[in-house]
Amino acid sequence: MALVVQKFGGTSVGSIDRIRNVAKRCLAAQKRGDDVVVIVSAMSGETNRLLGLAHQVAPVPNAREMDAIASTGEQVAAALTAMAIQAEGGRARSLLGHQVRIMTDNAFTKARIKAIDASKIFETLKNGEIAVVAGFQGVDENGNITTLGRGGSDTSAVAVAAAINASACEIYTDVDGVYTTDPNVCPTARKISRISYEEMLELASLGAKVLQIRSVEIAMKYQVPVHVRSSFSDAEGTWVVGEESALEDVVVAGVAYDKSEARVHFVGLEDKPGVVAELFGQIAQRNISVDMIIQNVTASSNQRADVTFTLAKTDLARAKPEIEEIARSLGTQTVRYDEDIAKVSIVGLGMRSHAGIAARMFRILADEGINIQAISTSEIKVSCLVAAKYTELAVRALHEGFDLAKVPGSNAPPAIAK
C-alpha cells in the first residue's frame, strides 16, 4: 500500500466528462490499495475568465483581491472532482489551501510555500476518503488567500507530496511525458523514460513547459519522485528522479529552444574595473531580469568592451528607455537591439564527465551554416544564441547529431537498470 499524489492540470479537468475520468483514475488507484491525494488545477479557460473580469474592473487590479478571485477556479474544480468521485461510488473530500493550511508568504499572485500542515490530509485519508486538494493556492499567516503563479498547481502537488512523504507525485497532463526535444519541431523526438531533477530544471528554464521550475526545485530538495504522464492513457510517462537513481546512459538528455528573448548589445563600453558591475547593478535596480550575459574585449578599439545580454521580449519595451539612460551614463558608444533571435540549448548530466560536448555542438551548428551570436554555458548545459530563422534547423541538427532519437541502453553497460 503506497501513498500517492496525483495532479491533474486544467485540460485534464476541462469538462464534466474529463472530471469523471479523473474520478475513475483516482478510484482505480485507491482500489489498487493506495492512499490517494489529488491536486487539481482550475478547469481550462476558467483562470483567464476570472482574470478578465478583474481587469475589466481595474486595469491594475490589487494583487490580494486578484488572488481571492483567481483561487475560486481551483476551489470549484476540487469540489466538482470530489463530487464526481462520490458519484462513482467513492468517498472524497475537497480541501482548500486554507483548510489544509498550505502556508505561504504574502507575495500575492506569486507566493511561495513556506510550510504545509499534513494533519488534515492524513485525517481525510484515515476516513477512507480521497483528499482532493485545490492546487495553485495557499494562505498567509493572516489568513489571506494567496496563489502561487501560473503553473502553481505543479508546485502544490510536489510540495504536498513532500509534506506527506508520498511515494510518488504523478503529474497528469496533456502530453505523455518529457521529450528529448519538441516533437512539433523534430519528428524523431523521443519520450525520455527517466531524467534527473537537474536536467529537468535546465530543460524547464529553457522553455520546455512540462513542469513549473519551482516544482522541480522542491522535488529535488525533498527527493520526491515525479512521474509526468498523460491523463488520457495508461502508458508510463517520464520519471523525474534523483541522479543517484538509475538514469539513461546518455551524455545529452535533450535539446531545448526559446524564442521569447531579445538581445541587447552594448558596443564600446569603457573597459575598466567596475563598469560591468555598474551596468548590471543599475539594470537589477530597475527590476529588469536578464538571462544570458556575455562580455568580450572588442577588437576595434582599445579600452573598450562589448557586452551582450538577453531579456524577455515582453520586457523590452518597458526596459528600453532605462537601458538607454544607463548606456548614456556609462558612456557607451552604441546600443543595438535584436528581437529576431532564439536560444538553442543542449542539457545533460553527462557533460560533467565527457569533454568536448560544447565543441561538438558548435561543429554541428557550423556544418549547417548557422552562425552563433553568443554562447553561455553551465555545468550541464550549453546555450547558443542564433538567428530566429535557424531555430528548427538547429534543433533538428542537434537532436540528430547527439543521437537522441535512439533508445538509450542498447549501447549502455548492462549494469545500468532502467
Place this chain on the structure above:
Amino acid sequence: MALVVQKFGGTSVGSIDRIRNVAKRCLAAQKRGDDVVVIVSAMSGETNRLLGLAHQVAPVPNAREMDAIASTGEQVAAALTAMAIQAEGGRARSLLGHQVRIMTDNAFTKARIKAIDASKIFETLKNGEIAVVAGFQGVDENGNITTLGRGGSDTSAVAVAAAINASACEIYTDVDGVYTTDPNVCPTARKISRISYEEMLELASLGAKVLQIRSVEIAMKYQVPVHVRSSFSDAEGTWVVGEESALEDVVVAGVAYDKSEARVHFVGLEDKPGVVAELFGQIAQRNISVDMIIQNVTASSNQRADVTFTLAKTDLARAKPEIEEIARSLGTQTVRYDEDIAKVSIVGLGMRSHAGIAARMFRILADEGINIQAISTSEIKVSCLVAAKYTELAVRALHEGFDLAKVPGSNAPPAIAK
C-alpha cells in the same frame, strides 16, 4: 460618524458597470464620514451557473462540496467590489466567511449563523478601508465552508450589522422598498415608509420576497434598523424597525398573496381524541412541511371530522403517496386535492388593538362574490384560502377596502411622528 452596513444583491452587482456603481455608493457613504461595511451577493446568474455545474457531475451533489462551489460566487463578487472601490481611488479589502469568522452550524446549504467575530471587520475599518464581506457564506467549527440558503446574503448583512452594532443595515435591491401589496397586481400599491419587524416577518412569510425571513428574525432579535431601498436611486426606501419606534398609524400594513400552495382535504376522518395528532405526526415524520391547518366537525356524519391543510405545490407530487397511506391507516373516507388555490392575507400590528378587522376582511371578499375556502389567523394576520382565479381581485378589493393607498398620517393624531 456612523457605522453602516450596506448589502447589495445579485442584480446590484450583476455587471461590471453595476459593481462600479456599488463602489461609488460605498465611497459616498464613507465621504459623508461613515465607517462602511459592504455585504455582496454573487453576480446575478452566477449561483445558478455554479449549481448547474454541480448537478451535471452528480444528480444529488454532496452538500459540503455544493457549498464549496456555491460560495465562490460571493467570493468573486466581494473581491471585484473591493477592486472597484480601489479603482475609484478608495481603500477596501474583501473578507470571506472564514476570514471574518462567520461561524455557523454544519447544516450545509442551509446553515445557521451561531456567532460572528467582529475583530477582523473592526481592524479593516480602523485601517481606513471599506470592509467588503462575502454574503451567503460562513464556516463551521471544523473550517468547512457553509452557505446560508437562498437569500442568505440578507441574513449575513443583518447578522454582521448586529455583531458590529451598526446604526443601520441598508439592503439595496432592485425594488425601492416594501409595498402595501404587489404593485404588479394593484397599481395603487404604496411604498411603506416604516414597518415593524413583526409585520415584515408575516409579509415575508406570506410571499413578499423582499427580505429573507431569517434576516428579519435576526434584525428583530438584535433590534437592527433595516433600510430596504433601491440600488438605482437615492430615494428613501422602507425602514423595518422595532414596534416602539414611531410607526405609521395604520391597522393593516399590507396585503399579501401566495399562489405556491396546494390544499389537501381529509374528508370524514374519525373524530376521536388523538387522530389529528396522529395525522400530523405522521406527516412531520415524512418531512412534509404544512402551512395552514383547519379542522371542523363535518355536518354530514357523526363522529367524523374534516381536516384541511396546505403544503407547497412543489412538495405535492412527492407527498401524495405518503398522504394516501396515512389516510388509509386512519380510516379516512376520501382525500381531495386542490392546486387551484391562493392564500390572501392582511397583516398589521393594529389588529391587536382593533376589533372586527377579520370580519371586515370577510365582508370585503363576500361583497366581491369570493368564496372563502378556509381561514387561519394569527395575532397580527388573517389569511383566507380562495380560488386562484380570484387572487388579483381579492388583493385589489382588500387594498382598497382597508384604504392602503392613502398616505397614513393625514388622519392620524399629530402626536404620532413619522
